[in-house]
Amino acid sequence: MSSQKQEIELLLPPEVAYDELARYRALLDAAGLVPGQADFVHLRKRSIDARGRQPLVRLRADIYQTPPPTDLFGPWFQYPDVSRARRSVLIVGAGPAGLFAALRAIELGIKPIVVERGKDVRTRRRDLAALNKEHLVNPDSNYCFGEGGAGTYSDGKLYTRSTKRGDIQRILRILVQHGATPDILVDAHPHIGTNKLPYVVAALRESVRQAGGEVLFDTRVDDLILENNRLRGVVTATGQALEADAVILATGHSARDIYELLHRRGVLIEAKPFALGVRVEHPQALIDQAQYRRQDRGVLPAASYSLVHQTQWKNRQRGVFSFCMCPGGFIVPAATSPGEVVVNGMSPSRRDSRFANSGIVAAVELEDMDVRQHGPLAGLKFQQEIEQRACRLAGGTQLAPAQRLGDFLKSRVSPELLETSYQPGLVSVPMDQVLGPALAERLRQGFQNFGRKIPGYATNLAQIVGVESRTSSPVRIPRDRDTLQHPEVQGLFPCGEGAGYAGGIVSAAMDGERCAEAAFAAIGAK
Incomplete structure (x- = not known):
C-alpha cells in the first residue's frame, strides 16, 4: 500500500519549533489530524525567519498516515573491498x-x-x-x-x-x-x-x-x-x-x-583572485539583539549575519564581504609557517561562546598583485608579505595585531583592547600598517556600510584582528x-x-x- 502523505509548511514560534512534542502537535493540527492518525512526521527543512518584529521558524514537513517508504532517508552507503583492485x-x-x-x-x-x-x-x-x-x-x-x-x-x-x-x-x-x-x-x-x-x-x-x-x-x-x-x-x-x-x-x-x-x-x-582582510569580533549578545531584536534569544541558535558592499578606491571597484561567520565561536591561529600570523574562526556545535566573529575581507584581483615579477605565484607572495608583516608588527610570535573597530574607522591607535577569544593574545597595532592603504580603505568603507545595516556593529564594542588571508587559494x-x-x-x-x-x-x-x-x-x- 502506498504511503498517504501530506506536505505541510508553516511558521512557528521558536519555543514550539524547537520542542519536539509541541512541534509534532502543531504540524498535526496544520494537517487537520490528531495524535494517532499519523504514523510518521518527516521534518524536511527548518530555517529562521527574522524579518518581522519577532523571529519565527519556518518548517516544511511530510506527514504520513500510513507507513512511509523504506528509503525515506536515502541509501545507506556500502563500500566494497578494494584491497586487491587492479587499479x-x-x-x-x-x-x-x-x-x-x-x-x-x-x-x-x-x-x-x-x-x-x-x-x-x-x-x-x-x-x-x-x-x-x-x-x-x-x-x-x-x-x-x-x-x-x-x-x-x-x-x-x-x-x-x-x-x-x-x-x-x-x-x-x-x-x-x-x-x-x-x-x-x-x-x-x-x-x-x-x-x-x-x-x-x-x-x-x-x-x-x-x-x-x-x-x-x-x-x-x-x-x-x-x-x-x-x-x-x-x-x-x-x-x-x-x-x-x-x-x-x-x-x-x-x-x-x-x-x-x-x-x-x-x-x-595560474594566479587567481582571492580575498584578504581581518576577523572582526563582537559580543554575541550584540549580534543576537540586532538580528532577533530581543535580549534573550531563548531556544534560538546564536545569530549570524551575511554582509556585502561594493567599495571604490582610486577608480577600482572591489567587493568587501563577510566570510566564514562563526556565531558563538572563537578566533584561532591558522599560520602554517613560523614568522607569519594568520587568523581563522571556528565554533563548537552548540555555538555557546560569548563571542561572535567573522572574516571581513576585500577582493584582491590580478591587477592588485605583482604578476610581472612573480608570475603565477603573485597572489601567494602578496598574501605571504602581509602575513609576515602582521607577525613582525605584533612582536614575532603568534600574538595577533588588533585594533578596536571604532578606532580603526577614525584612524587612531587603540590604547587598550577588548577581551578576546583568541587564545595566543592580541597586541594593539594600527591595522593600516599591516594591511596597507588600499585594503585598509576598502575595509573602512565596508565597515561603515555594515554599521548602517546592523546597529552597534561599527563601534568600539568590536575589534578587528589580523589577518584573515586564507579565504581561498591564490593559485589555480x-x-x-x-x-x-x-x-x-x-x-x-x-x-x-x-x-x-x-x-x-x-x-x-x-x-x-x-x-x-x-x-x-x-x-x-x-
Whole structure:
C-alpha cells in the first residue's frame, strides 16, 4: 500500500519549533489530524525567519498516515573491498576533497592511497595546543594541515551555493552515516561544530581503511614522478616513491610548497583572485539583539549575519564581504609557517561562546598583485608579505595585531583592547600598517556600510584582528572542463579548494567525488 502523505509548511514560534512534542502537535493540527492518525512526521527543512518584529521558524514537513517508504532517508552507503583492485588512485591530501574522493573511488572499484602531510586528528591536537599556548608553528601539523584539512577545526559549515556541482544531500547523508547529527539534513544552514568534526573525520578514514584503501599520515610530498607529460606518482619527504594509475591533487588552499613544486617542475599553474582582510569580533549578545531584536534569544541558535558592499578606491571597484561567520565561536591561529600570523574562526556545535566573529575581507584581483615579477605565484607572495608583516608588527610570535573597530574607522591607535577569544593574545597595532592603504580603505568603507545595516556593529564594542588571508587559494591549477585532467599533464586531477575549484567542506567533498569519477573514466577499474 502506498504511503498517504501530506506536505505541510508553516511558521512557528521558536519555543514550539524547537520542542519536539509541541512541534509534532502543531504540524498535526496544520494537517487537520490528531495524535494517532499519523504514523510518521518527516521534518524536511527548518530555517529562521527574522524579518518581522519577532523571529519565527519556518518548517516544511511530510506527514504520513500510513507507513512511509523504506528509503525515506536515502541509501545507506556500502563500500566494497578494494584491497586487491587492479587499479589505484593516489590522493594527495586528507581534507574533505581527498576523503570523499577516496570513498567514491572505492564505490567505483578503485583502490585509493591517501597521503597526508599532517597527523591524524587525535595526534594533531597536541600541535594545536602548542600553537595556542607556546606559539610553536609546526609546518606540517596545524589548523590547516592534518587529517580532515582546515575544515576539521572549524565551524563545520555545510551550506553551499554550489548546487550544480554534485548531490549535496548525498554528501550530507554520508556525513550522517559517519556520525554527524541528522539535523544537518534539515537545517537551512547546517553545521557540525569543531568538537564533533574530528570524530566524523576519523570515521570517514576508517571507512576507507576497512574497504582496503590506505591512509598514510606524516607523508609530505616533495617531488613528482613525471614521465613524458604524464604524472605517474610522487616522491615523499623520506624519499619513498608512490605510484598509481592516477593522481588526485587535493592539498588545500595553504600548501604553498606544492604550488612552488609545480611551478619549479614546469607544470602549468595560474594566479587567481582571492580575498584578504581581518576577523572582526563582537559580543554575541550584540549580534543576537540586532538580528532577533530581543535580549534573550531563548531556544534560538546564536545569530549570524551575511554582509556585502561594493567599495571604490582610486577608480577600482572591489567587493568587501563577510566570510566564514562563526556565531558563538572563537578566533584561532591558522599560520602554517613560523614568522607569519594568520587568523581563522571556528565554533563548537552548540555555538555557546560569548563571542561572535567573522572574516571581513576585500577582493584582491590580478591587477592588485605583482604578476610581472612573480608570475603565477603573485597572489601567494602578496598574501605571504602581509602575513609576515602582521607577525613582525605584533612582536614575532603568534600574538595577533588588533585594533578596536571604532578606532580603526577614525584612524587612531587603540590604547587598550577588548577581551578576546583568541587564545595566543592580541597586541594593539594600527591595522593600516599591516594591511596597507588600499585594503585598509576598502575595509573602512565596508565597515561603515555594515554599521548602517546592523546597529552597534561599527563601534568600539568590536575589534578587528589580523589577518584573515586564507579565504581561498591564490593559485589555480587548471584542468579540462570535461575530463578534469590537467590540460598538459595526463594523470593529474587538480581537486578542491587548493586547486581553485571549491570553497568549503561540501563543495570540496563534491569536487572530490567528481575527480574520483573522472579518474575512473580515464583509467577504468579492471
